[in-house]
Amino acid sequence: MKDQASKPLSNTQRAIHELRALIFSGDLSAGSDHLESELAERLGMSRTPVREAALTLEGQGLLEMRPRKGVRILPISTTDMAEIYEVLTELESLAAARAAKLGYDDAALSDLAQAIEDMDAALAAEELEAWAEADDRFHAELVRLGGNSRIKAIAAMMVDQVRRARATTLFMRPLPTQSNEDHRAVYEAIRSGDVETARERHRDHREAAQNIIIGLLEKHRLNRL
Amino acid sequence: MKDQASKPLSNTQRAIHELRALIFSGDLSAGSDHLESELAERLGMSRTPVREAALTLEGQGLLEMRPRKGVRILPISTTDMAEIYEVLTELESLAAARAAKLGYDDAALSDLAQAIEDMDAALAAEELEAWAEADDRFHAELVRLGGNSRIKAIAAMMVDQVRRARATTLFMRPLPTQSNEDHRAVYEAIRSGDVETARERHRDHREAAQNIIIGLLEKHRLNRL
DNA sequence: GCATTTATTTGCGTATGCATTAATGAATGC
DNA sequence: GCATTCATTAATGCATACGCAAATAAATGC
Structure with a gap:
């Protein structure tokens, strides 16, 4: 070779x-x-x-x-987690709206679609690690499609900061079936150029995820990870 | 001591x-x-x-x-400027909403009020530098009141990145009288705990500012500063 | 002349050493 | 015993040195 x-x-x-x-x-x-x-x-x-x-x-x-x-x-506290998700929710929703507005064709959205398929497959097989990897890919690709390099950089930074914590929370939460439906809804909104729906669906998605994670952390008294 | x-x-x-x-x-x-x-x-x-x-x-x-x-x-292009304002718009609006929700009393909002007064005074005296300084103070204080340290850090970073460019644009734009009215509206919304109004008024404010700046840059063909 | 090779310069990446100063422990006084 | 001062240790902040690769200039061949 x-x-x-x-x-x-x-x-x-x-x-x-x-x-x-x-x-x-x-x-x-x-x-x-x-x-x-x-x-x-x-x-x-x-x-x-x-x-x-x-x-x-x-x-x-x-x-x-x-x-x-x-x-x-640096350890991540529950407060940190809330802060980070707040930023991610806001900036990714904006990215979703922008992606919808930019009017990508199916080919341009293929990576996004692939990530969704992979998540479905991983979920069916109950392979959480694989699901998380595809989920990362979905969010990264979404932000990339948004076309704002600063949002991309900031989002990547925020994701890095919670990456360690996710290893812990991933196996505590129920199977993220709702999450996959959300992704699909966001994808469809972007595909059909529906700017506000893309934004709102993604916002709902992130807020739901945030609530689950924060809830878990508080329930299990995990204040530093 | x-x-x-x-x-x-x-x-x-x-x-x-x-x-x-x-x-x-x-x-x-x-x-x-x-x-x-x-x-x-x-x-x-x-x-x-x-x-x-x-x-x-x-x-x-x-x-x-x-x-x-x-x-x-690093020079700032028109594209950079648009990216940065997009991030600032989104995160500061969120901060405004959060500040409104947190329900600060007049004392806690005094710095914000002071910044507004200073802007009014500077505007009346047509002292643009002083106005810009007070404007910075307003936005920094708003973000501080929002209570999310990451938003604060990111906003500060974005503001730094455009700081050099502002010296150029400051004297090209018309007197920012509308800006001052916007600030007051945001302040009132926060003071009365009107979350969505605070968010929307601030968003409008930033978007208007962004449009003016970007418009000026394009008009004067200032693509790198 | 132009292209290609060779020599030279230059700036960076990184190891090293040391002075400084905070942290730790020992010694002293009360 | 307890607090206070002093001595010791150790980690950092930073200057310095140097090899190497990239950029540039010079030289060579065609």
Whole structure:
């Protein structure tokens, strides 16, 4: 097989990706502190690229650098979750409206349709991980179709911030059958160019999801994850 | 109480503040490239803190670090402006709605009221700079009252991104008398707890402002600033 | 002349070392 | 015993150095 001429990728970039992976996997757990030198050794590089990566991730709201205390992986509280979902609801609904207004044809909406199909399949097979992956894809694609690069970036950031928490909530919630119906309704609204329906259907969808998640967190007293 | 000693402030922090100042003042103009070593010399420090500052500012969307090309101050296109206003419209309207729902009393709204008064005074005296400053204050305070820290952070970021451009547009647009009426309407809606009115009045306000700005930019063919 | 190769320069990525200063523990006085 | 001061430790902030790759200039071939 021909080796892909992959760009050498700097240590700083590697550090960013590996730290993200460690955070999402829970290997660096929420609320934990880590010395720069620790992380550097762990990643097999010097402190410099680790610091640069940490600075970047701090800007993304994934961690916090506190002098003398080390790098702290930010935990997500119920309040944080509510804030994040509020932002996502608002910006994704706007993206849905914009997508509807832009009038995409079926071909342009194929990725969106595919994500929905995949969710249906995953749901039928009760494969929650696969469902979550397709759900991510649906939301990312929706935002992409909205055509506002800043909304895309902000939404991605917010999704990252709750990604860790989702591993916990995913298996606590009932099968998201309603969710799939919502997605389809949003898709249909976009497809038929119905701007306000797209916006409202998506808003309802996100608000419902938010209520379920927040409800679960409060019920199980999960205040920091 | 001991007299508070002003914290020594690290070079990285200084670099962040000074670079921001240089960008907003136009001293580092939109689209210009600057070597890390240049900037370091200019700020009287080594490359290390400059790089760290640049990384941070890159995360805020103010500049871009391109290997071998230097640090590039990001220009704002008409498209960017539209994107940013779209985000601001959406998130600030939400903040307005939330502020109305939270039911603040007059005392809690005093800063907001003050900003409005200041705008009126500045407008009467035709002091646009002072008006703009009070306008910033109004929007920042509104978002603060909304009580969602992420919305606050995102809005601040978006405002920063257009700050440079405003210096240009401020003197091109007609006196923003309508703007002041809008602010008052939003204030009243929040004060009387009228959630949907607060949201809609603010949305109208931002959309009107956006249309004026975008219109001006297109009319004057200002595609990069 | 023009294209292609080779040499040179330049800026960046990153390791390293050290001074500074906060945090920790030990020692001292009351 | 308890508080306070001092000594110790250790992590950070930052300057510095250097190899390497990209960009540019020079040289060579055609």
